[in-house]
Amino acid sequence: MLRWFAGQQIRNTASIGGNICNASPISDLNPVLMACGAKLHLASQGSKRVITLDSNFFLDYKKTCIKPNEVLVAILIPFTAQNEYVYSYKQSRRREDDLAIVNAGLRVVINGTKGQWRIRDCTLVYGGMSKTTVMASNTQQALIGREWNEATLQEATRLLSEELQLSWGCPWGHARVPQVSGHLILLQVLPDSLPPPLSSLSPSTSTLWHTQIQQVIITSSQGFQRVPCDQKAEDMVGRPVMHLSAPQQATGEARYLDDVPRLEGELYGGLVLSQHAHAIISVDASAALVMEGVVDYVSVTDVPGDNMIGINNDEPVFADGKVMSFGQIIGVVLATDKPLAQRAAKAVRVTYEDIHPPVITIEDAIRAGWFIGEEMKVEDGDVEKALSEAEHVLEGEVRVGGQDHFYLETQACLVVPKGEQEEVEILSSTQGVTAVQTNAARGLGIPRNRVVSKVKRIGGGFGGKETRGCYLSTAVAVAANKVQRPVRIMLDRNEDMMTSGGRHPFLGVYKVGFTSQGRITALDLKLYSNGGISADLSIPVMQRAVTHADNVYKIPNYRAVGKVCRTNLPPNTAFRGFGGPQGMIITEQWIERVAEFLKLPSEQVRRLNFYHDGDATPYGQIQPKVHVSRCWDTLLENTHYLTTWRSSVDLFNKSNKWKKRGLAIIPNRYCLAFGITFLNQAGALLHVYTDGSVLLSHGGMEMGQGLHTKMIQVCSHCFDLPMDRIHISETSSDKVPNTSPTAASVSTDMYGMAVKSCCDQIMERLKPFREADPEAGWDKWVERAYFERVNLSAQGFYKTPDLWFDWSKGKGNLYSYFSYGASASEVEVDTLTGDFTILRSDLVMDVGDSLNPAIDIGQVEGAFTQGLGLFTMEQCVYLEGNGRTQRGQLFTTGPGTYKIPAVSDIPVQLNVTLLDGTSNPQAIFSSKAVGEPPLFLAASVLFAIRDAVRASRAERGIIAPFQLDTPATCHTIRMACEDQFTQQAQQCFTNLSSTRKWTVNV
CATH class of the missing domain: 3.30.390.50 (CO dehydrogenase flavoprotein, C-terminal domain)
Known part of the structure; x- marks a missing residue:
């Protein structure tokens, strides 16, 4: 131990x-x-x-x-x-x-x-x-x-x-x-x-x-398509190029927001946050203001513009007379340094008068009829008729837990008033410079052309910095405007987790019809998500969930209806996968139940229902090339899944009583494009200097995913230049305006095309000089073009074509293309404790013609690990409230209580293969997105655990159906094994039933 x-x-x-x-x-x-x-x-x-x-x-x-x-x-x-x-x-x-x-x-x-x-x-x-x-x-x-x-x-x-x-x-x-x-x-x-x-x-x-x-030696393998033999050695597209800022990040030289040196007169902001979920408030900041070094207190009365901001302008910058969730910003104390600002914030006295018991859970909201927006529905075929005629019908519920983003760099911003004409500069850790600019301008009551929003790089985002950072940056902008001095805030981890929301918890209620052979004939699915107090991105998250709940399965009669529950929690928001993993895991849970009911191997039921080339989705979009069967077959062949691998697991389980192994193979499909059509646009700005060097700007954020590296690869290819001749300095709203957030996994697709557009314009302008002297080379062509007064700057733009959707009918071309994958995992479960070890995971992912296999494989491995946390370990715990604590208070507000996967939690053997021969004409250089699609591959670990638990139960003659909701923590796994010890534990639960629960399942 x-x-x-x-x-x-x-x-x-x-x-x-x-x-x-x-x-x-x-x-x-x-x-x-x-x-x-x-x-x-x-x-x-x-x-x-x-x-x-x-x-x-x-x-x-x-x-x-x-x-x-x-x-x-x-x-x-x-x-x-x-x-x-x-x-x-x-x-x-x-x-x-x-x-x-x-x-x-x-x-x-x-x-x-x-x-x-x-x-x-x-x-x-x-x-x-x-x-x-x-x-x-x-x-x-x-x-x-x-x-x-x-x-x-x-x-x-x-x-x-x-x-x-x-x-x-x-x-x-x-x-x-x-x-x-x-x-x-x-x-x-x-x-x-x-x-x-x-x-x-x-x-x-x-x-x-x-x-x-014992010290476990972790092994891995990576397989990817090699570039053509005739590709120039200098052409880096398709080659495994190292992330360009990796050396700086490894040595600590890479600059993040809080590394920006302090400015003259700069103040630090300490947040006063709500400690109740729903209450009328009165605030007394006098005790803070008398502290030496405290400069001011900023609240709703200091907002010169509109206090209601956000995507739907439905969330306040500062609480105005009442709070609607834990962690809501009430005010900001400004002081000369961070420790003082935080002490002073604690000295602000907030009096709460609770309005009524807060709505915290999905069930609370359903009972109260408290929803955000209208229901979203996708329907195809005659569901009622198909269910009534089905050979077999199963019904059930599935819960999917939330997840915190837990990026390395918390939400942070630095706002600098320029001192004239209301100009302001905002440096922030955000996935959307335009969102920061837009909301700050609204809060300050000034035109957007007075606000410049900049980002050098951010320390991780995963969707958590798409919208939620705007509330912090706008509050800080109001504070800086009031005192006309620079103001900085970087949240502590507990503040970040309290205020920033996370992945939406889901409840799925299903009714599925099927044949004795395992063919799915009908699905009636109701999805509920916990959206928190305001809309944020909850509606598009639910839209993606209802359009992903079919996963890779052709279901002729399909109905998925989604409702977003409004609760007194901080708004939940975008998170890698954006509702897709929730819809897909619910489907895989009922697929597993169907297989068990029919006493068929689950892989047989899954394969029987795969989509094929040319099949339409329930919302009517054609899938021209469906690569799921190729991913699946490649995985089966590489792993000998159906023969030696399965046999070795069965043999182990026969020989061991208190530990069991499990094996599972899971397919996935992810749909690419912003679900909100107008966001599918991108811009870039390129300057060629007279020494031949290139400065490139685009609207995307570098957050560790290698976007800047890939954009330089694209530019290098188009110009036939070494990558070290091209530089990206930052992302700024005064270089590329009206940007979409770096999200939905499509930034490489869109910004790559915009960069290519810039390059094509420059190459067209250089064409006379290249034709006149082909041997002169890049530097001479640029020099001659300059002396001939040729414009050496270009602005590129791209919009993803052929996208439309009518939600009143639930039909349209919502996505640009589809990505497919499959994964198989073997786990070993200690049935006495619920602990498990992932012995091996094999992943096959369709990424088209990879722009950069090194980065893409890293993204596959990282997404898989984050999915592992979602499905097995990461648990957001909210308090029920017992007099000393308040109902709806987040308990897991730091690394002491919230656990993400560590090195020893990843597979002992991890094998990643990028599927070859899957060129994608819809994206830059036939590539495919890779950020979000691989996350669901981690579901194979969940179902391998389930397979091991099933073996443990079968040994004791327990054949009753069971379910592992997510996250499948050690406690959940232990109780699912059902033995004499869990029976004793269950008796303890029964004996303690009169005691009020400590936590609440939101």
């Missing part, structure tokens, strides 16, 4: 003594030391004493019996004697660098003769079960003298569950109860040195624990 104690950087810095004296109830160290009977050597002036680290050491939460004048100088850990065994255990949501949900130190001393082994002594210590590390004294005493056998261990688990009662209202209590019920079984999986009577109680179990603590 101690291998997973904190991270290596923390272990290199912190101390053992400090951890003991901190007395955290979830310390990974204290349970082990208590179980061992460690001695603590204490010293004070003129005095020394030795105490035992036992149940008397911890007095209360983070309080010990160490006297105020004593220090811990040494720790004595006794050696184990013959037949004395010590085992430590930790259960967390992530293996590396994570706090424990529950942990344990277990010690047992046995003796016996003639094969009759009895427990002579034992110590059972647990963390995470109370406000201190606790010793299960009653259970210990009851075990002493008992024979070591299965019956004793069963009795031990019963005694333990009675002794360690845990309130349902305790943080993570829902996850702790089933884990503790199974902890005594861990005595069966002690190291191999146990005597045969102990180790033989549960055969084939000990290997799991060795594999958990």
Whole structure:
């Protein structure tokens, strides 16, 4: 367990003594030391004493019996004697660098003769079960003298569950109860040195624990199409070119917003944020304003323009008399530095008068009839008739959890008033310079031509900086305007997570008809999303969900209806996949149920229903080339999925009781284009200087995805120039106006075409000079063109053709083209804890003719990992409210409580193949988008886990249908396995049913 104690950087810095004296109830160290009977050597002036680290050491939460004048100088850990065994255990949501949900130190001393082994002594210590590390004294005493056998261990688990009662209202209590019920079984999986009577109680179990603590060597392979043999060596299109800013990012030289040096007179803003979900407020900032170094307090009364901004102008810059969600901006305190601004913000007194119980969940909103906009519907065929005539019909519900963007760089901006004619410059971490410009101009009440919005690069976006940063930048613009000084804010992580929204949680209610062979004949699907308090992008997110819920399946009678629920939560927003993953995972869940109902392999049912070339979607758009079958077949062939791979998994499961392996293969299709037609446009500006160097500007943001690198590749190809002759400095609204956000995965498609347009214009103007002297070369052609007064600047523009949609009919050409893929994953699940390891994942992705295989494969791997977090690990936890907390308050507001995948969570073996021979005439140089489409490939991990759980249940004769909603956390997986220990845990839940829940499922 101690291998997973904190991270290596923390272990290199912190101390053992400090951890003991901190007395955290979830310390990974204290349970082990208590179980061992460690001695603590204490010293004070003129005095020394030795105490035992036992149940008397911890007095209360983070309080010990160490006297105020004593220090811990040494720790004595006794050696184990013959037949004395010590085992430590930790259960967390992530293996590396994570706090424990529950942990344990277990010690047992046995003796016996003639094969009759009895427990002579034992110590059972647990963390995470109370406000201190606790010793299960009653259970210990009851075990002493008992024979070591299965019956004793069963009795031990019963005694333990009675002794360690845990309130349902305790943080993570829902996850702790089933884990503790199974902890005594861990005595069966002690190291191999146990005597045969102990180790033989549960055969084939000990290997799991060795594999958990060994250093795993991660391997990978990448397959991609090579450029043609006759392509010039200088032509970089299609070659695996390194991300151009990678060296600067690796060395720390790359500049982000908060690296911009402080300006003269610059102030820092501290946000005053709502701490209630729905309340009338009154504000008193006097205590903050008297603090030395505090300059001003800015609120709704200081907005010179319109306080209502956003896509639909339905969300305030500052709360005006009432708050509608947690984290809503009430005001900004301006001070000379960040720590002071934040202290002063806390000093602002806000009085809340709650209006009524807030609407937090999807179910709350449905009951209240509180929705955003009209329902969105796509329908094809006669659904009612097909369902009534179907051989079989299944109904059910699927929940999909939300997800935080957790970009490395939080929301940030710096606003600089220019001091004349209302001009203002905004530097921000945004995916849309025009959105920042537009909203700031509206809030300030000035024309947009007075606002310049700039971005050098941003530290990740994933959709979270498409709209949500505009509220921060507009608030800061109002503040800077009031004091006429530069103002900067970079949110702390907890502020960012409280205010910025995330991926929409979804509820899907389905009714599906099918034949005995597995052919899907009808689907009636109702989708509900939790949109939060304002519209933001919730409507287009739902539009994409209802147009992606067919995934790769031809369903002749299809109806998908979507409604966005309005709730008193911060507005949810764009997130990589933009509603597509939610709609698709719901479909894959009911596909799995159909296969289980028919007792058919799920891959057989999936393949039977694939789209084929020329098939139309339910909204009437033709798919000319459907590459899903090629992706699927390539994957089956590369992995031997149906033969040796499946056989090896089945063989493993027959040989192991408490760990099971699972295998799954999942297809996906992603549709490319902005769902809002007018956004499918792009501009670029190109300057050629007389030395032959090129300065390129376009409307897209570089956020780590390699957009600038690809644009330079395009320009290099068009000009036949080395890439180092071309430079992109920044993205700015005064270079390329009226830009669409860098989103929807189509920036390379659109800006690539706009850049090519610029290049084509320049090459056409240089044509006379190239024809007159073909051997002169680029520099001479440019020089001669300049002396002939030829314009060496060009403005390029592109709009994606043939896009239209009529939502009143649910028909049209909504997308430019389609991308396909497939993935297969093998996992190993510890059925006692719900932990899992991804042993192998194989991904095949259709990216057309890749512009840059290195970047594209990186995007596939990154999207897969982010999807892994969505489907298995990342859990946004909201509080139910219990007097000390408020209903609708986000609990997971930082890396301590919110876990994204770490290095040890990715597949041990990861193989990525870019499908060849899939040229796409709809995009630049026959490429395809790659940012969002691969995310859903991670669904194969979820269904591989489900396959392993199914094997565990089948071994105990459990054939009832079950479902793994997302995220499938270790707790969810553990409870789905259903054994005697989960039954005990379920009884604990029943006994605690009168206690108010701690969390609420939004």
